[in-house]
Amino acid sequence: MAAKKNNKIKASVGSRVFDLVNLLVLLTVASACLVPFLFVIAASVSPLSDILTRKFFIYPIHLDFSTYKYLFSSVSLIKSMGVSGFVTLVGTVLSMVLTLMTAYALSKDHLKGRGFFNALIVFTMMFSGGMIPTYLVVNGLKMTDTLWALWLPGCISAYNTILIRSSISALPKELEEAAVVDGCNYFQSFRRIVLPLIKPAVATFSLFYAVGYWNDYFDAVLYVNNSELWPIQVWLRQIVLLSSGGFSDASAVSDIGYIPPQNVSYAVIVFATLPILLVYPFVQKCFSKGMMLGSVKG
Amino acid sequence: MRKTTKKGLAALLALTVVLCGGCASKEQNAKEAEGDSSVRLTIMQELFSDQAPDMENNAWYNALEEKMGIEIEINYVPTLSYEEKVTTLIASKGLPKIFSANGNVLMNNNMIQAMDGGGFWTLDDYLKDYPNLYNFIGEQTWENCKRNGKIYGIPKTRILGRCGYVIRQDWLDNLGLDMPETFEEFKEVMRAFTEDDPDGNGVDDTYGFVSSYQGPYNREWNGLEFLAVAMGAPNEWRYENGEMVPDFATDQWLTMLTYIKDMYDSGYMNKDFAEITANDRTSAFDQGKCGVIFCTTDDISTRSANLTQVVPEAVCAVGSALHFEGEEPKCVSTKGFNGLVMFNRFGDGAIQTEEELKEILGIYDSLCTQEYQDFMAYGVKGVHYEVQDEKRVMIMDQGTGKTQLSVDTADGLNQSFPYPPYFRKDDDSQMLTDLYDSIEYRNQHLVTNDSIGLQSDTYDELSSELDNMMMDADVKYIMGSIDADGYRKCVDQWRERGGADVIKEYTEQYAEYKLNEQ
Numbered sequence: 039m040a041a042k043k044n045n046k047i048k049a050s051v052g053s054r055v056f057d058l059v060n061l062l063v064l065l066t067v068a069s070a071c072l073v074p075f076l077f078v079i080a081a082s083v084s085p086l087s088d089i090l091t092r093k094f095f096i097y098p099i100h101l102d103f104s105t106y107k108y109l110f111s112s113v114s115l116i117k118s119m120g121v122s123g124f125v126t127l128v129g130t131v132l133s134m135v136l137t138l139m140t141a142y143a144l145s146k147d148h149l150k151g152r153g154f155f156n157a158l159i160v161f162t163m164m165f166s167g168g169m170i171p172t173y174l175v176v177n178g179l180k181m182t183d184t185l186w187a188l189w190l191p192g193c194i195s196a197y198n199t200i201l202i203r204s205s206i207s208a209l210p211k212e213l214e215e216a217a218v219v220d221g222c223n224y225f226q227s228f229r230r231i232v233l234p235l236i237k238p239a240v241a242t243f244s245l246f247y248a249v250g251y252w253n254d255y256f257d258a259v260l261y262v263n264n265s266e267l268w269p270i271q272v273w274l275r276q277i278v279l280l281s282s283g284g285f286s287d288a289s290a291v292s293d294i295g296y297i298p299p300q301n302v303s304y305a306v307i308v309f310a311t312l313p314i315l316l317v318y319p320f321v322q323k324c325f326s327k328g329m330m331l332g333s334v335k336g
Numbered sequence: 337m338r339k340t341t342k343k344g345l346a347a348l349l350a351l352t353v354v355l356c357g358g359c360a361s362k363e364q365n366a367k368e369a370e371g372d373s374s375v376r377l378t379i380m381q382e383l384f385s386d387q388a389p390d391m392e393n394n395a396w397y398n399a400l401e402e403k404m405g406i407e408i409e410i411n412y413v414p415t416l417s418y419e420e421k422v423t424t425l426i427a428s429k430g431l432p433k434i435f436s437a438n439g440n441v442l443m444n445n446n447m448i449q450a451m452d453g454g455g456f457w458t459l460d461d462y463l464k465d466y467p468n469l470y471n472f473i474g475e476q477t478w479e480n481c482k483r484n485g486k487i488y489g490i491p492k493t494r495i496l497g498r499c500g501y502v503i504r505q506d507w508l509d510n511l512g513l514d515m516p517e518t519f520e521e522f523k524e525v526m527r528a529f530t531e532d533d534p535d536g537n538g539v540d541d542t543y544g545f546v547s548s549y550q551g552p553y554n555r556e557w558n559g560l561e562f563l564a565v566a567m568g569a570p571n572e573w574r575y576e577n578g579e580m581v582p583d584f585a586t587d588q589w590l591t592m593l594t595y596i597k598d599m600y601d602s603g604y605m606n607k608d609f610a611e612i613t614a615n616d617r618t619s620a621f622d623q624g625k626c627g628v629i630f631c632t633t634d635d636i637s638t639r640s641a642n643l644t645q646v647v648p649e650a651v652c653a654v655g656s657a658l659h660f661e662g663e664e665p666k667c668v669s670t671k672g673f674n675g676l677v678m679f680n681r682f683g684d685g686a687i688q689t690e691e692e693l694k695e696i697l698g699i700y701d702s703l704c705t706q707e708y709q710d711f712m713a714y715g716v717k718g719v720h721y722e723v724q725d726e727k728r729v730m731i732m733d734q735g736t737g738k739t740q741l742s743v744d745t746a747d748g749l750n751q752s753f754p755y756p757p758y759f760r761k762d763d764d765s766q767m768l769t770d771l772y773d774s775i776e777y778r779n780q781h782l783v784t785n786d787s788i789g790l791q792s793d794t795y796d797e798l799s800s801e802l803d804n805m806m807m808d809a810d811v812k813y814i815m816g817s818i819d820a821d822g823y824r825k826c827v828d829q830w831r832e833r834g835g836a837d838v839i840k841e842y843t844e845q846y847a848e849y850k851l852n853e854q
Contacts, residue, residue, distance in 0.1 A: 085645075086642070086645050087645040087646050090619065090622055090623055090642065090645060090646050091623055091646055108736060108737070111734075111736050112387050112736065114387050114388065115387075169420070169424060170423075170424055170427040170428070173424045173427070173428055174427070174428050177428055177430065256417065256420075259413065259414055259417040259420075259421060260417070260420065260421060260424060263411045263413075265383075265388035265412050266388075268388075272414055273386060273387075275414070275416060276383070276386055276414045276415070276416065277386045279416055280384070280386070280415075282615060298386055299642075302386075
């Protein structure tokens with residue numbers, strides 16, 4: 039039994055030192071990103087006095103769940119979480135369906151007026167109507183005070199459309215031609231050939247849209263008068279900024295009867311960020327599946 | 337296969353149309369429901385709390401509607417986005433009948449255009465028919481809220497004598513000192529707080545007072561104005577010898593700056609006052625590091641609540657009105673109001689006729705009577721308050737720790753209804769009673785700002801630049817970078833930069849609107 043020969047190429051000392059330094063630098067940067075998160079989570083379960091005197095750093099010294107009890111004491115925050123979830127889910131699906139269909143159509147060279155449509159889309163990226171004209175349009179279409187005002191105005195992002203269009207154009211034409219020869223129409227070849235191949239792109243942009251819908255608060259405040267339909271971001275902003283003294287009108291200091299204590303604002307931050315944070319690991323699986331290029335042989 | 341995808345698309349399209357249509361019809365239903373003859377108030381106001389009240393099952397609003405025979409619909413908007421929402425609604429003519437306009441909104445260009453263009457009802461001619469409302473607000477406040485001589489809405493009253501300081505009573509007791517009355521005594525107390533270890537822990541970790549000069553409003557609430565006016569300076573502007581004089585151009589202002597500079601040099605105040613924010617200064621006080629914080633006197637409740645979390649045996653007290661030996665105290669007066677309740681005249685949701693306006697003013701007039709004021713303070717018996725030992729005690733909501741009345745009204749009654757600056761309730765704590773007493777004392781010795789209600793276009797344009805110039809000069813003087821001559825040079829620069837125009841414009845306006853009434 040021959041001794042196992044060490045046929046690994048021994049890394050030179052310099053290369054190993056480089057690896058070590060690399061590792062250390064990356065660990066430092068990663069922990070610098072992680073520490074504020076841990077602080078916020080710890081602060082949300084600490085009593086107010088600990089936060090005011092900064093007694094703890096990363097893990098809480100005393101546990102105090104009164105903040106979460108307060109959050110859940112009224113139904114409104116849970117309802118708004120539900121609204122957020124609903125808006126994000128439906129919005130992402132709607133946006134992705136429309137964006138993908140638009141990008142697919144635009145990627146076809148033989149589309150009549152292709153240059154015109156492309157130019158139009160790029161134009162909207164650079165110029166926007168402004169807040170008031172957009173409001174007038176949304177109002178005129180009777181979308182105010184409904185959830186449609188949160189979905190339709192920003193439904194298709196021009197930037198995402200262009201990127202997806204490019205990635206569809208990058209697919210070899212032979213794939214689709216082969217499909218057409220076998221009798222596919224546009225819908226079928228879109229569904230069966232193109233979509234599976236651009237899965238990483240679909241996953242990425244779904245995540246972008248989802249985060250965009252999840253984070254939106256301004257549209258909700260502007261278009262939706264009914265406070266039952268406000269997503270959690272509106273409340274998050276209200277609580278956090280009020281408790282840290284960010285009053286819009288300094289002379290309004292007198293009007294604020296109740297200022298939320300700081301630990302409640304930390305609890306709301308955790309409450310509002312956790313769902314979207316949890317989505318990410320599930321979506322990440324799709325990123326790693328590479329594109330199956332070269333499937334046309336011969 | 338083809339058919340199903342086509343069908344699927346068609347179904348999706350149909351669904352979209354139905355949803356859009358369905359949502360539109362909801363609005364029409366709402367409008368049809370109101371057809372009865374009772375007056376319907378549609379109100380829009382800022383939401384300051386973190387929960388919007390449930391308007392359908394709201395004990396307080398339902399009771400009010402029943403009592404007065406009216407219908408109320410309130411739209412809450414988060415305070416931080418209020419200005420944008422109002423300007424958007426002005427542009428799209430979608431304002432409701434009544435809405436609350438805070439200081440920022442009133443300075444907004446769109447709002448000013450709408451006001452000058454007759455978009456809101458002016459109340460000057462109607463007020464004589466509503467004596468309750470007139471007397472409730474008070475003549476001085478009606479005067480203060482005029483714009484170009486006209487009253488554009490009902491001012492939301494606020495405490496006049498609000499400017500002051502909060503002091504650590506337990507530190508005073510520990511060191512055997514009395515509440516300071518004169519400036520010399522105050523300086524002595526600051527020295528003692530810094531050097532004599534008032535918290536008794538043997539460590540030299542305390543100092544006299546904390547201040548922060550970042551931002552324009554901090555001048556009002558951070559001790560500068562308070563001390564200057566107490567020393568005889570004008571409250572921002574004074575009309576003297578036919579001309580408007582700004583406070584920083586007077587000798588008393590320089591005296592005040594020298595006074596603070598003394599304390600800065602001796603270490604009785606925080607060295608980083610020019611960098612820290614208003615929030616940092618409240619944290620410093622809440623952590624027990626200093627003995628005095630200049631602020632609005634009604635802040636004492638929050639300060640006390642936070643401070644006792646960290647230092648359980650701390651006791652806060654409202655600081656006295658400082659004065660020169662043998663002289664009467666002089667106290668800073670706020671405008672007496674913060675924003676207006678305005679009555680909309682344009683767009684679909686507006687008050688269309690004079691009769692409707694008179695009806696609504698009549699409602700506001702009756703809200704000023706004692707019966708309704710009590711109702712606003714205490715709410716419905718059994719739901720919001722109960723009687724214990726002949727005192728009315730507020731009922732608390734279990735989940736949130738606030739009073740049930742607070743939950744039902746989101747602390748927002750003072751935004752759209754006539755509400756006094758403060759209520760004395762039967763079950764007030766000693767601290768609150770002392771606070772109200774000190775406010776009433778201050779209200780006897782007020783110095784008003786002569787520029788309230790006056791317009792200066794130059795100031796509207798250059799306000800941040802002019803204000804910052806003088807704030808910087810104040811900071812530099814206190815820190816010793818410039819001396820008295822240098823400060824006067826800064827005032828001259830202020831005049832050159834546009835201050836002279838501001839003075840001219842205010843003087844003209846004062847002569848036009850205010851001299852006639854003297």
